[in-house]
Amino acid sequence: MSDDQRPDPDALLAQIRDDEQRAGRGNLRIYFGSSAGVGKTYAMLVAARKLKAEGVDVLAGVVETHGRSETAALLEGLPVLPPAMIDYRGKRLAEFDLDGALARKPGLLLVDELAHSNVAGSRHAKRWQDVEELLAAGIDVYSTLNVQHLESLNDVVGGITGIVVHETLPDTFFDKADEVVLVDTPADELIERLAAGKVYLPAQAERAAKNFFRKGNLMALRELALRRTADRVENDVQAWRSDRAITQVWKTEGALLCCIGPHEGAEHVVRSAALLAQQLAVTWHAVYVETPRLQRLDGARREGILQTVKLARDLGASTAVVSAQSVAQALVEYARSHNLSKLVLGHGKAARWWLGRPLGLAVGALAPDIDRIEVGQSQRSRPPPVPREKGVDAGAGIGEQLRPYLWAAAVCAATTLLTHALVPYFDLANIVMVFLLAVVGTGVWFGRGPAVLAAFFNVAAFDFFFVPPRLSFAVSDVQYLLTFAVMLVVGLVVGQLTAGLRFQAQVATHRETRSRALFEAARDLSNVLTVEQALEVAQDVIAREFRAQVAIFAHDANDRLQLAPTDAAGLDLGTAQWALDHNQPAGLGTDTLAGSAWLYLPLKATMRSRGVLALRPAEPRYLLVPEQRQQLETFAALAAMALERVHYIDVAQGATVQMESERLRNSLLSALSHDLRTPLAVLVGLADTLMNSLPALTPPQQALAAAIGEKTLRMTDMVTNLLDMARIQSGEIRLRVEWQSLEEVIGAALKSSHGALGQRPLSVHIDPAVPLVECDAVLIERVLANLLENAGKYTPPACPIQVIVRPVDDAVRISVRDHGPGVPKGREEAIFDKFTRGTVESATPGVGLGLAICRAIVEAHRGRIWVEPTGPAGGATFNFTLPMGVPPPLDMADAGAMVEPGAAQR
């Protein structure tokens, strides 16, 4: 097998992850069409009816018939889930009832209009998120989708039809669907159906919709739908091929890097990159490089950019915001460190020629090996986000921005005044130095722009006030022109350099603050010893670092989520529980309950989630920055690890205490056992010695000595039983299981209870089909010996006793059968209880512990013990079972070849 035949390990891993994720998940089938009216709902209902006829539990969650009678007819006979009514601003709106569907748990759920936006106040903003939860709960879903609702095609469709659709579905979700069924109707037929009134058109949008249903549009949409489906089919084929290792299809290298610019149209670039990545079947990254210039953008623009970054993340990219001086340099470094070979960037109309080469060329110069893909401008770019709080923001911004320039002007004026006083004492050449110093100072304190301004002002002031002829801009000596030029250039260069340095210093400080915060949090959390401490420290640290209100939900002793003490308001335990159950963030800035003021992050630790972190930032925009998000997640992980560590400290302490008490119990029992048995052993021995002593005792004396010995032995048995019972009761029985031959165990039991059985005829029958059984031989021998001794005790002499072993289902049943008086009726269960005997008053010795011990031992072996009459004539049969396993095989080499030893000699 040659190398390229082998499936790529990365692809295989991805496949395994996918399969694992899918195991237990419901299947999603999407009926996909080019536009409304092609018959998606109809096709879905036809398929659903067929399944229902086959006995599948079909439920219609949401089905929009749009008043079409054919469709409505199909819906008849299918159970329909009543919608949930949600209060929204005084109105009651009907919405798909997600919780109802989850509770009902049908085999197949029909959910029309996958891209639908839910009524505000629902759990998820989008219906596809509802579907995601249904799938996660193991429910199969059929749904429908029009091509214009696909996120990546949204732009294109808008461009073609001129109608912008706001309800979109992420392509990743579409691609994750298990099946996509294309419902196709040719454009002409669709127009005919429209004319016949078979296509639903809302009255108010009729004109726009008529515009939409032009033949050209419909053909374009149909092509888009067909091509998108073809792409998917190709993906399926690729997946199938890589699955079967026909040939290597997936590329693991060649991933894309998308550069997000500050300009309009960045979204278009992101969508294009997503489309490209999907077509190339590669992973992709999206990066926004923040330069000092971009840092000064107003809040609304920055938020717009961050939204674009979020869009990229939603479309499946790994995202990052990088602070750097040079965009090209930062991009190349990022691409190198992440092994990305293709760069996607917008065709920047704002490439400013006077500042240098366009970005593409700059990257090309730095890294000629990186492929650059420039994306053309969107035909229909969305309007830039309307800046909120425009007046306030802009006013404050201008004031803020002008201040350094005013300062620069003031510095120039001060310099001029100061130097004026110096003129009598110093040469003009030296005075120039003072002006130069002022420029440098301005650059250091106020940045590049003010430095440039100061350079110009100082040149002007120097010329006007000091260079002869004074109080005129005329210059008598041409030499001064050089002075001016040098001063200007130095001012500009110094301003540029210091501004850059300042920026670098800022970035470094920022980074240092972040790592210091992490370090401190890690140090503080590593010292905590109790859950309460851990929660308190984590809350404090995160609240300080993110300037937010923080609350932590942790597990209580009963494994229920409980809120740590906090003064925070507006927290919702339900959302926290959801985040924990789904192991996903919820609330603010996420896809689930985005309307909440709080962000809920599950505290994921190595073994399991340890709780939920709730965070209410003072500035919600803050959380959109990927670095901030990562930082927050790192903090959450730290807190989770601390909680886990504390948890295991508790577990370890518990185990130590348990071990300690067990050890104590054992040593107590052994001491007790020794102290009780030793005198008994002495008694037995002494009675024996007495019997054999010389001169010989008289027969009555001998009988007495024998009686002492015999009773002492019985006493020993009772003590043994009591001690064993105490041992069993003090904790679980420690089984020392090995693969045992029952024949052997029975043999040993018969030998040890030989005396108790006396002259009773004994037979043993062991079914040859009984294999080795995994059990503790000492304890099972004990059970058998107890049962045999009982048989000896409760039956008349010469009464036959049988031991029978045979397999029954997946267990081995061992029966001890006697033909004595049997167990009194109604006492069959009770005799296995402690201190209980078959007959209440009896001359037979014993305290009624034997069978209780038997039961404890058999149950510890996951077996069962019971008694039944041997036959209609009476008698008792005690049965117990032991689970039958598969004994380990015998190695043929160890078993030895079947050669006769004698024969080998010959």
Place this chain on the structure above:
Amino acid sequence: MSMPVALVLEDEREIRQFVRLSLEAEGWAVCEAETVKQGLVEAATRRPDLVIADLGLPDGDGVDFIRALRNWSGVPVIVLSARTDERDKVSALDAGADDYITKPFGTAELLARTRANMRRVRDGRATPESLFRFGDVEVDLAARLVRRGGVELHLTPIEYRLLGVLIANAGRVLTHPYLLREVWGPGHAGRTHYLRVFMGNLRQKLEDDPAQPRHLVTETGVGYRLVVDAEQP
């Protein structure tokens, strides 16, 4: 021939006393010791022909005593042990003890064990006979032939090797680890199921009633013993 000497190492005075009485009645000279240290001193100075040792002693474990004794003496050692401590018995046997008696025990049992162990030592000194008999089984060690009631039996090589190890240690309790090591070699220590299977096969071939063996006796939780004289308890 002078009287054989037995060393009784036991911390309970009464048990020492009746063991002494029983042994003296059989013609033994008995010396006593209460601690491991004392026991080792007695064993070194009196050179006993038999040692009877308790496992729980005030200044240490009987197993330590046996291990120390085995460094320089091959004298038969019988261990006294409580009923529930199978692991202690195994470690004592592995340390070099020859046999064990479970407390409480009677004089008859003690003396029978003593006799059996002494006989084994005596037999061991004599030139090994090539013919070994137990019950109606006859093993011709030279010709590697096994006959039962005069009829030749077929044993597999492993079965024969197992029987051979048992015969070489007839009367002694052999622990599972010892048998596995001797028959299958090192590296098979955990595979006690091998023993159960092959011992079962041997019993099928050599015993009248494999479920109530008279010669290939199971010592539950400890090991196996080949009982030559079936009347012996």
